Amino acid sequence: MRDIRDLVIYGAGGFGRETAQAVTALPGWRLLGFGDDDRGRLGDTVDGLPILGDTKEIADMADACVVVSTGSPADYDSRRRIVARLELPASRYATLVHPAAWVAPSSRIGPGSVVLAQTVLTASARIGAHVAIMPHVTVTHDDVIEDYVTIAAGARLSGGVRVRAGAYVGTGAIVRQGVTIGPGALVGMGAVVLQDVPAGEVWVGSPARYLRPAPHRKEVR
Ligand SMILES: CC(C)(COP(=O)(O)OP(=O)(O)OC[C@H]1O[C@@H](n2cnc3c(N)ncnc32)[C@H](O)[C@@H]1OP(=O)(O)O)[C@@H](O)C(=O)NCCC(=O)NCCS
Numbered sequence: 033m034r035d036i037r038d039l040v041i042y043g044a045g046g047f048g049r050e051t052a053q054a055v056t057a058l059p060g061w062r063l064l065g066f067g068d069d070d071r072g073r074l075g076d077t078v079d080g081l082p083i084l085g086d087t088k089e090i091a092d093m094a095d096a097c098v099v100v101s102t103g104s105p106a107d108y109d110s111r112r113r114i115v116a117r118l119e120l121p122a123s124r125y126a127t128l129v130h131p132a133a134w135v136a137p138s139s140r141i142g143p144g145s146v147v148l149a150q151t152v153l154t155a156s157a158r159i160g161a162h163v164a165i166m167p168h169v170t171v172t173h174d175d176v177i178e179d180y181v182t183i184a185a186g187a188r189l190s191g192g193v194r195v196r197a198g199a200y201v202g203t204g205a206i207v208r209q210g211v212t213i214g215p216g217a218l219v220g221m222g223a224v225v226l227q228d229v230p231a232g233e234v235w236v237g238s239p240a241r242y243l244r245p246a247p248h249r250k251e252v253r
Pocket of ligand 1: 220
């Protein structure tokens with residue numbers, strides 16, 4: 033018989049709830065509930081699942097695997113901070129890929145990463161740890177998506193794109209082949225990115241241009 037493992041999703045917001053729904057389509061997991069930073073929500077239920085505690089309580093649940101599923105564009109550094117507080121070995125993190133996503137056998141996905149339905153990884157894509165990939169994202173040949181990156185729904189990355197650690201690619205953005213999105217940068221919804229985006233900057237539009245500094249520019253590596 034197939035092993036069933038316990039799972040906790042850290043973050044009971046929009047992306048956490050989407051991840052919980054994806055888990056209903058994945059055999060092998062018993063979803064115990066959510067972790068959340070807001071201790072006022074302890075004992076509440078969200079979509080029928082309890083909030084079990086904050087990072088301290090979740091880290092102490094030694095038999096449960098964890099994914100950190102926060103993905104708000106308003107605070108897209110949150111996954112990195114939560115993972116730092118949890119202080120868990122990589123073996124405690126689940127990697128969740130919705131069965132309706134297609135991951136080429138030559139692609140790799142790191143621990144703690146979540147890939148939602150209809151996303152495609154075509155060939156030799158490398159996805160780091162604690163990466164959030166929302167539905168209908170197209171990741172093509174040789175793309176490299178580093179740790180803590182968030183790619184929102186419907187974004188399309190041409191071949192050989194590199195998205196550096198902690199960056200955010202907004203809904204429906206399109207990125208030209210070979211371009212690098214710098215660490216901690218944010219690309220806005222619908223942007224058409226034709227050139228490299230420097231670290232810690234927000235770029236929008238078609239063609240994408242500088243809008244303002246990103247909020248996490250001091251934290252990025
Ligand atoms: C880029 C973004 C972060 C900017 O947010 P913001 O700093 O609050 O910016 P504002 O809404 O105040 O807009 C500032 C200016 O940028 C423009 N702008 C904002 N977002 C834009 C976008 N995606 N494309 C083009 N222009 C944009 C606004 O029209 C405004 O222009 P103006 O000064 O000429 O009026 C935000 O609009 C965005 O795209 N976030 C990503 C959302 C997303 O992908 N969510 C998915 C998961 S929930």
